[in-house]
Amino acid sequence: MEMDNDAFEQLVDAQGYKKRKLMPLETFRERFRAAMAEEGYESREDMLALVREIKRELVNEETGTMD
Numbered sequence: 001m002e003m004d005n006d007a008f009e010q011l012v013d014a015q016g017y018k019k020r021k022l023m024p025l026e027t028f029r030e031r032f033r034a035a036m037a038e039e040g041y042e043s044r045e046d047m048l049a050l051v052r053e054i055k056r057e058l059v060n061e062e063t064g065t066m067d
Helices: 005-012 014-019 025-038 044-063
Strands: none
Touching: 005 014
C-alpha cells in the first residue's frame, strides 16, 4: 500500500510541527544543560566523553563488534 505525501504529513502532523514557534536558543541551552547535569554530565569533558562513547557504540553496531 502506497501513501502519498499529503496523507503521510497529515498522519505525522508535519504541517502543525512546522508552524510551531521555536524555543529561544538560550532557553534551549539552559534546559539542555540542566537535563545533562541531572544525568551526571556536568562539564564539557563529561559531555565529550558521552559523545565519544556513543560514536564507539555506533561503530560497533555497524561492524558487528563488541568492546
